Amino acid sequence: DTAVSQTPKYLVTQMGNDKSIKCEQNLGHDTMYWYKQDSKKFLKIMFSYNNKELIINETVPNRFSPKSPDKAHLNLHINSLELGDSAVYFCASSQGLLTYSTNTGELFFGEGSRLTVL
Amino acid sequence: DAKTTQPPSMDCAEGRAANLPCNHSTISGNEYVYWYRQIHSQGPQYIIHGLKNNETNEMASLIITEDRKSSTLILPHATLRDTAVYYCIVRARIQGAQKLVFGQGTRLTINP
Secondary structure, three states, X not given: OOOEEEEXXXXXXXXXXXXXXXEEEOOOOOEEEEEEEOOOOOEEEEEEEEOOEEEEEOOOOOOEEEEEEEOXXXXXXXXXXXXHXXXXXXXXXXXXXXXXXXXXXXXXXXXXXXXXXX | OOXXXXXXXXXXXXXXXXXXXXXXXXXXXOEEEEXXXXXXOOOOEEEEEEOOOOEEOOOOEEEEOOOOOEEEEEEOOXXXXXXXXXXXXEEEXXXXXXXXXXXXXXXXXXXX
């Protein structure tokens, strides 16, 4: 029973196309994230939503638009794809409230979606 | 968030203890040390975290120096499946989103 699931796992598309990656978590968390890992393997945060509200928005081109229909879902839509968008995109979730000592604040990551732009 | 410095790569024999060092000399009083690992293109996986006391869980032990300027992650009996990139991150525990900043990490190779 996958905790954080992303679809699709692989996506190959042409420059200029628009594509979406979907993410769902069944952990009951209230915070979700998108990270990008490029060819040099650096992991960088792109966005974070807490209770459907955008709270982290790093310097990302506005061609990237996250959408959170509810707490359990955070989708990433990318317009006018460019070669440099080729990367692995990871979705993650965490429990934002740190009230309980048993909450480590850890992030749970999905398996990644490998996007290749030709 | 404080920066961390880790060796780019390490090797360890299977069955031995793997000790991964991390320097975080600019850590501030409210910042925790977190360790994650990434096994070949999978999503990063949380290992352990600590503030100032040593910590142990089913995966690893975390030893933090008294001045908190460095720490060591210990995998007591490394297996081939522990081959991965290990990331040391310092982060204040805050409400809301956790903006983890991943560095280059240490590529740990467990040899048979």
